[in-house]
Amino acid sequence: MQNFRFMSPTDFIFGKDTELQVGTEIQKYGKKVLFHYGGGHIKKNGLYDRIITSMDDSGIEYIELGGVKANPDVGLVREGIEICREEQVDFILAAGGGSVIDSAKAIAMGVSYERDVWDFFEGEAEIPEALPVGVILTIPATGSEASNTTVVTNSAEGHLKRAVSSDLLKPVFSIMNPELTYSLPAYQTAAGGVDIMSHVLERYFTLEPDCGFTDRLCEATLRTVIQCLPNVLKNPNDYAARAELMWTGTIAHNGILGVGRIEDWGSHMLGHEISALYDLTHGATLSIIIPQWMEYVYQTDLTRFVKYAVNVWQVEEDFYHPERTALEGMKRTKEYFRSVGMPVSLSEAGIGAEGIEEMAEKCTKYGAVGGFMKLEKEDCMTIYKNAR
Amino acid sequence: MQNFRFMSPTDFIFGKDTELQVGTEIQKYGKKVLFHYGGGHIKKNGLYDRIITSMDDSGIEYIELGGVKANPDVGLVREGIEICREEQVDFILAAGGGSVIDSAKAIAMGVSYERDVWDFFEGEAEIPEALPVGVILTIPATGSEASNTTVVTNSAEGHLKRAVSSDLLKPVFSIMNPELTYSLPAYQTAAGGVDIMSHVLERYFTLEPDCGFTDRLCEATLRTVIQCLPNVLKNPNDYAARAELMWTGTIAHNGILGVGRIEDWGSHMLGHEISALYDLTHGATLSIIIPQWMEYVYQTDLTRFVKYAVNVWQVEEDFYHPERTALEGMKRTKEYFRSVGMPVSLSEAGIGAEGIEEMAEKCTKYGAVGGFMKLEKEDCMTIYKNAR
The missing domain is CATH 1.20.1090.10 (Dehydroquinate synthase-like - alpha domain)
Structure with missing residues (x-):
């Protein structure tokens, strides 16, 4: 066995109705949230409304950024970074599967970095810090709710798909309600x-x-x-x-x-x-x-x-x-x-x-x-x- | 499967020679350490000297409290609490097996509590906060290097052995070198x-x-x-x-x-x-x-x-x-x-x-x-x- 380090600091909140706690969980880390998600699925199945209600009840302010697609693109990541800077966002909530979470992680690490976030994916810069990311998982697959990795695609500059890892990217909490996966x-x-x-x-x-x-x-x-x-x-x-x-x-x-x-x-x-x-x-x-x-x-x-x-x-x-x-x-x-x-x-x-x-x-x-x-x-x- | 929460925030540093990092690890959390251990075993096998050298090299100030016995007693815990208060200790290093770690955890939760630490074991008080505890493990057994629990004995007041659990008691790091267990x-x-x-x-x-x-x-x-x-x-x-x-x-x-x-x-x-x-x-x-x-x-x-x-x-x-x-x-x-x-x-x-x-x-x-x-x-x- 080789020498190793292991740490799993993410707070996993697992089970029925756990998404109703999201507002109180966010309160521990931030006040102004970028609420990041994909297409209309979470609106159709009611998750979107439950999240909004929980954040409202906890007095959390939020800005929405939907539209994350499979194989999330750096274009939307850059947009998210701009919003976070302008609105002084201090927490990112990702509600969705691995694409949404990875997009959120990429935004989180780009906000305080002065140059382009793609630098990290090209190995041209080290991640100095990242905003805390919380997750409501809807697709069991990528493990991004627990991992220190984000995988993002750069479709404009040659269809590149690259991964970046850093312990700073581990979500602070991941809410996991298996019922949310029934409709997959x-x-x-x-x-x-x-x-x-x-x-x-x-x-x-x-x-x-x-x-x-x-x-x-x-x-x-x-x-x-x-x-x-x-x-x-x-x-x-x-x-x-x-x-x-x-x-x-x-x-x-x-x-x-x-x-x-x-x-x-x-x-x-x-x-x-x-x-x-x-x-x-x-x-x-x-x-x-x-x-x-x-x-x-x-x-x-x-x-x-x-x-x-x-x-x-x-x-x-x-x-x-x-x-x-x-x-x-x-x-x-x-x-x-x-x-x-x-x-x-x-x-x-x-x-x-x-x-x-x-x-x-x-x-x-x-x-x-x-x-x-x-x-x-x-x-x-x-x-x-x-x-x- | 029932609803649950899981989190393992301890930084496990595992493998050969890892104890040599203890000074630099402590630097992340504190400056003045209570160095807590058991009998003479760590002095005989050289671990004690390596720890002292590492802390000295990192400019860590420390006070020693040895003498923890199997089934650690609340008497020594009280002594440790007094020392931490008087010396304004901000970190506890436990080098040993489960008894030493449990004793360290009990000291950690007692320092800021105004009354007697045994109250926690009788369920008469909730743990409000605890000093950070770091571990160098020498006996694989109790799992205390990872757990949120401390088990302490009160021999003076009727041979009581009681456990207390709180996530505040999880060590911030646990250094685990299997070679240190050769001499068990x-x-x-x-x-x-x-x-x-x-x-x-x-x-x-x-x-x-x-x-x-x-x-x-x-x-x-x-x-x-x-x-x-x-x-x-x-x-x-x-x-x-x-x-x-x-x-x-x-x-x-x-x-x-x-x-x-x-x-x-x-x-x-x-x-x-x-x-x-x-x-x-x-x-x-x-x-x-x-x-x-x-x-x-x-x-x-x-x-x-x-x-x-x-x-x-x-x-x-x-x-x-x-x-x-x-x-x-x-x-x-x-x-x-x-x-x-x-x-x-x-x-x-x-x-x-x-x-x-x-x-x-x-x-x-x-x-x-x-x-x-x-x-x-x-x-x-x-x-x-x-x-x-």
């Missing part, structure tokens, strides 16, 4: 489930052998998603299954599953380029890439893929033919993604081969990617090609 | 392992059925302790196993394994009375009580005990005779405690039956104990008697 469309629910699994897999696949405890915690998280996701697709209003799924999303990405090891993140880098170029849902890029990534890298540490097959997918171990066991685990991964309605090839997502070189080029712009196996541009091209 | 005697290592397991078991045994994710995380933690503890007893300098064991102690008690459910804690209440009356090591009281507690309560929810047997102890499930499966899991628990050198009866710990009524009386002083099954005085007496 099946596709979005499944894409979220794949995203959650991917956050565990990016950590599980490591070259560090002596971290059996965290491996077990990863396996427990994966098995829970694997069990709950089909249940919620069948019964969207199954509270217990929705609640389990929502909480796995947080644990998958608050850092606890990555302690003491080098994580991978190659699949995310590969997937981000697909989203940037084709605006495909994040979870769909992962259901396409992960099976191909596995096939490409598994010989780097066959033992780990055997362990994955046995402990996560309950594959009966073929002790004399470990590769067969490993391949069976990989096969089940792909079949599972397909079974929950997610694409497992670029063509299934309506994407051709013409962008492959461009994506591989951008993916490795800052060097090889991936902690489990370093992927150069050629490796990325092969994985993309195998995913056609 | 086997008995203390094993007692610590039992304590860690008990913190998971107190949460695992719940009447809440819909919390499969957290159940899996509990099972993962238990299996890790079960595997690692014999390894470290055999090879005290096995870094990987010491590290795993140390980290299970934190996860077992930082709250993450108890979300969404009513926890039990009956065994702890029963065990505390044994410690208070006979000054027996906490872990030894648990290895005695837990098997008897299980036998006494398992029919309350047989299914959960079957799950425990199968998922934790890999008992082959006897589908037509679930009780046999459950009993086998309980049997293995007891055998395991014995196999790591811990007592499984009062007589093995040199304790007779004469204190049973007194212990049962004190244990239920504030009413029945236990969330899985409510134990009245008569129930406690039976469990103590069965443990003779």
Whole structure:
């Protein structure tokens, strides 16, 4: 086990009706709020009204900025930063899924920075401070309600999709009511489930052998998603299954599953380029890439893929033919993604081969990617090609 | 799953040589430190000198208060409070195991309280504020490096052992170097392992059925302790196993394994009375009580005990005779405690039956104990008697 630091300062407020507390929670941190959200979904399902009422009851002043789209763009982030400066906002409330939260985090870190916020995403500046961000989560997926990361797209300057991490970006609170996820469309629910699994897999696949405890915690998280996701697709209003799924999303990405090891993140880098170029849902890029990534890298540490097959997918171990066991685990991964309605090839997502070189080029712009196996541009091209 | 709140704000700094950072970590929170520790162990193994050097290098002023004993007493806590007031201490550093940390937490909450600190333990006052506490952990066991709880004994006023919980008591940082545990005697290592397991078991045994994710995380933690503890007893300098064991102690008690459910804690209440009356090591009281507690309560929810047997102890499930499966899991628990050198009866710990009524009386002083099954005085007496 390698040396590590771990801290999860976010106050998770989980369960039925918890969104009604948002006003009193905000009072602990600020007085003037940028209320940030996406499209009309929260207005249709009544969440918007409940938030407004709670803030009014607590005497919180707020300015609204809706319109965040999937793969949130730096354009709206810049707009949010301007508003916060002009209106002297001291708190940002993000009500939505990962896109809204990531957009809010990017605004939060840009307000006190004199130059352009995109500098942070290009690695040209360190984050000095950030406004506190509070979350009301409506989509279990990205784990952004717990993570120190924001992922933003710059569509005007070449379809770049980049991530920035800093502990200053961890939300001060995250309100999580599983009932708010009842109305999620099946596709979005499944894409979220794949995203959650991917956050565990990016950590599980490591070259560090002596971290059996965290491996077990990863396996427990994966098995829970694997069990709950089909249940919620069948019964969207199954509270217990929705609640389990929502909480796995947080644990998958608050850092606890990555302690003491080098994580991978190659699949995310590969997937981000697909989203940037084709605006495909994040979870769909992962259901396409992960099976191909596995096939490409598994010989780097066959033992780990055997362990994955046995402990996560309950594959009966073929002790004399470990590769067969490993391949069976990989096969089940792909079949599972397909079974929950997610694409497992670029063509299934309506994407051709013409962008492959461009994506591989951008993916490795800052060097090889991936902690489990370093992927150069050629490796990325092969994985993309195998995913056609 | 029930509604819950979860937050783990402690900064865990884990790994080799991490104690050398203590001075720079303290600088973030205070300038004048009460350096609190136990007996001479940290002086013998060089930790004391490394801490002093690090604080000196960082320009930290400090006053020492050593002498904390197992089952820390409120007498020394009162002394620490006086020192902090007189010397205007603004930070407490606890270097040791759970007793030292608990003593430090009790001092931290008593400094600004005008009356006697024992009031908090009698439930006669709420904790208004507390000095920040930092930890250098030397014994993986109580989880106090992560928990919001302090357990203190009042030996002068009737051998009372009481716990107080408040989020204000969570340490601001906990430095955890597994190498510092190499020199722990086997008995203390094993007692610590039992304590860690008990913190998971107190949460695992719940009447809440819909919390499969957290159940899996509990099972993962238990299996890790079960595997690692014999390894470290055999090879005290096995870094990987010491590290795993140390980290299970934190996860077992930082709250993450108890979300969404009513926890039990009956065994702890029963065990505390044994410690208070006979000054027996906490872990030894648990290895005695837990098997008897299980036998006494398992029919309350047989299914959960079957799950425990199968998922934790890999008992082959006897589908037509679930009780046999459950009993086998309980049997293995007891055998395991014995196999790591811990007592499984009062007589093995040199304790007779004469204190049973007194212990049962004190244990239920504030009413029945236990969330899985409510134990009245008569129930406690039976469990103590069965443990003779």
